[in-house]
Amino acid sequence: MNFARRPVAESGQTARLGFEDIRHGYGQGDVVKGVSLSAAPGEVLCLLGPSGSGKSTLLRIAAGLEQPHHGRLLIDGVEVTGPSTFLPPERRGIGLMFQDFALFPHMTVADNVAFGLQRLPRASRQAAVGEALARVGLSGYRDKYPHMLSGGEQQRVALARAVAPRPSVLLMDEPFSGLDSRLKDQVRAETLAVLRETGATVMIVTHDPGEAMGVADRIALLKDGHLVQTGTPRALFSRPESLFAASFFSEINRFEGKVEAGRVEIPFGSRSVAAAMPDGPVTIAIRPGDIRLSQEATLSGQPAEVLERRFLGTQELFRLRIEGTSHVVDASISAGAIGEGVGRVFIEVDDQTILVFENREQTPYTRDT
Numbered sequence: 276m277n278f279a280r281r282p283v284a285e286s287g288q289t290a291r292l293g294f295e296d297i298r299h300g301y302g303q304g305d306v307v308k309g310v311s312l313s314a315a316p317g318e319v320l321c322l323l324g325p326s327g328s329g330k331s332t333l334l335r336i337a338a339g340l341e342q343p344h345h346g347r348l349l350i351d352g353v354e355v356t357g358p359s360t361f362l363p364p365e366r367r368g369i370g371l372m373f374q375d376f377a378l379f380p381h382m383t384v385a386d387n388v389a390f391g392l393q394r395l396p397r398a399s400r401q402a403a404v405g406e407a408l409a410r411v412g413l414s415g416y417r418d419k420y421p422h423m424l425s426g427g428e429q430q431r432v433a434l435a436r437a438v439a440p441r442p443s444v445l446l447m448d449e450p451f452s453g454l455d456s457r458l459k460d461q462v463r464a465e466t467l468a469v470l471r472e473t474g475a476t477v478m479i480v481t482h483d484p485g486e487a488m489g490v491a492d493r494i495a496l497l498k499d500g501h502l503v504q505t506g507t508p509r510a511l512f513s514r515p516e517s518l519f520a521a522s523f524f525s526e527i528n529r530f531e532g533k534v535e536a537g538r539v540e541i542p543f544g545s546r547s548v549a550a551a552m553p554d555g556p557v558t559i560a561i562r563p564g565d566i567r568l569s570q571e572a573t574l575s576g577q578p579a580e581v582l583e584r585r586f587l588g589t590q591e592l593f594r595l596r597i598e599g600t601s602h603v604v605d606a607s608i609s610a611g612a613i614g615e616g617v618g619r620v621f622i623e624v625d626d627q628t629i630l631v632f633e634n635r636e637q638t639p640y641t642r643d644t
């Protein structure tokens with residue numbers, strides 16, 4: 276896996292991509308409701324959000340496949356979409372890659388990759404195809420047809436086709452979702468390495484928070500056509516600004532409470548909250564992974580009854596009822612840390628992992644399952 280931040284672009288160009296107050300809909304109200312966002316040159320920015328939050332619409336607007344009814348789109352400070360501007364897709368220096376790879380079945384791998392290079396003289400075109408295929412490790416595949424390739428190989432051909440014209444911006448819509456889950460991690464790491472080499476500014480649409488955290492320099496989290504938070508994967512995970520953001524990245528244990536003079540009561544006792552938090556009702560979220568369990572009583576440990584436990588390999592999930600209350604909490608701990616058959620454990624939670632949100636229109640993300 277490539278952990279390097281960003282090497283200097285080897286051969287391609289790179290550009291800043293900026294959205295300014297973009298609004299767009301398809302007839303019955305807006306689905307993108309005033310989004311301002313920018314991707315720095317060479318940055319990998321993930322647009323993340325639930326289905327229908329407007330991610331693909333923003334990507335299509337950046338590509339020039341959709342013209343928004345309000346706002347501007349800038350590439351390196353130059354307006355390519357605006358109230359009186361619309362630069363067609365082929366003149367934006369943008370590469371596109373979709374979830375189904377969209378390879379032409381009747382064309383060889385080499386012809387698929389050459390598709391966006393028609394304006395180059397033949398010799399340069401062949402050189403660019405060779406270079407792009409080498410970059411994705413498919414030099415020996417020039418004359419094969421898409422149906423002769425595995426899903427992972429097809430994805431690499433699509434990637435080669437997208438990077439061959441050396442776009443300064445690359446837009447990818449769910450580029451890994453067509454892949455078998457065993458392949459995904461490997462293909463993702465390889466793709467990221469190729470993207471870093473090209474130096475292109477990359478915007479990836481995904482609904483998978485794990486994927487976004489694995490590939491993004493920054494994540495832009497969308498909900499109902501609004502940008503709810505932008506930041507590094509670490510910042511979004513550890514400092515979510517809303518219950519929605521907290522619950523989008525993981526399951527949470529949720530409690531209602533009240534802040535009074537900088538303290539809040541949770542089922543595990545009274546805790547201090549951030550100095551800026553005003554008195555009033557709050558929602559408290561604690562991630563199952565932030566709960567520690569021990570078999571032995573500790574000074575601050577809250578006793579709880581084990582209702583259920585599920586072994587998941589490296590982790591084990593516990594469902595617990597806090598003694599003397601009706602509060603049920605879920606904990607995710609290293610498998611084997613609590614002996615089999617143990618019916619009573621002690622819960623510990625560090626103050627800094629307790630997420631407290633003022634009760635202003637706080638709705639969590641609800642998973643289908």
Ligand SMILES: Nc1ncnc2c1ncn2[C@@H]1O[C@H](COP(=O)(O)OP(=O)(O)OP(=O)(O)O)[C@@H](O)[C@H]1O
Pocket residue numbers: 301306324325326327328329330331332333482
């Ligand atoms: N061509 C279209 N015509 C009408 N409605 C559309 C069209 N494209 C998208 N929509 C609607 O706009 C909303 C936002 O769609 P969009 O595809 O941008 O969301 P998304 O976040 O990418 O969702 P998903 O992850 O499901 O693709 C959805 O309610 C969708 O049904």
